Amino acid sequence: MGTHGMVATEHYLSALIGVQVLKQGGNAVDAAVAAIFAEGVLNPHMHTLGGESPMLIYSADTGQVSAINGNTAAAQRATPEWFAQQGFDLIPGDGLLAAGVPAAFGALVTALERFGTMTLAQVATPAMELARDGFPMHPGLRGPSDYLAFSIYHQQEKFRDRWPTSAQLYLPQGALPAVGDVFRNPDLAQTFERLLQAERAAAGDRQAGLRAALDAFYRGDIARQIVDFAQREGGCSISPT
DSSP states (O other): OOSSOOOOOSSHHHHHHHHHHHHTTOOHHHHHHHHHHHHHHHOTTTOOTTSOOOEEEEOTTTOOEEEEOOOOBOOTTOOHHHHHHTTOSSOOSSSGGGOOBOOHHHHHHHHHHHHOOSOHHHHHHHHHHHHHHOEEOOOOSSOGGGSHHHHHHHHHHHHHHTOHHHHHHHSGGGSOOOTTOEEOOHHHHHHHHHHHHHHHHOOSSHHHHHHHHHHHHHTSHHHHHHHHHHHHHHOSOOOOO
16 A cells, blocks of 8 residues: 555566656656656566557546557558568468558657656656666566566567577577576667757756657657668568658
């Protein structure tokens, strides 16, 4: 029971980060956004910046509930006809061609802008540091299928055969990581840092910085890098439009 606040998450480190944000003067939404960013680092098999984050936000002051649709949507050109032209009978069940337009980052920044009080740097720096410095590969709380090492184990053949860049990250030196090994995600840390750089470079208030980070992710260098990677790894010609 919390008498001054409470944060409940999948991993204890993300809960700790949420509590720290509360202690620094952030409100519940600031803490939630910080914890969700951290969860995307600690449990990337569940979600991360490229995934989804739908949310309901209740205001005790007004009694109102606000919904933010953080669900991915199919890309504009991802039509049944396009997949048929590429030789697919069905839309793939996984991989780049099955992915929707990343929605989590936009939803979290929207929540921060409309209901939070802090900057992106204040709520995302702890997640960036986790990705950069690493954390122990963890066991699950609900059972053996609930932790990152188990998910890597079940995806290892796909990583080795189809997704070599994923294999470099999740199978260091070609081996499965063991529970307790320090796991780092330097590319994800760099992505966070680029978003924070965009915020710092923006002239204006807190909202201007948040919008600059959104622009960097969805229209700037990060978006172009995602498209270039998908063209290279997906084996099909795609376009950001």
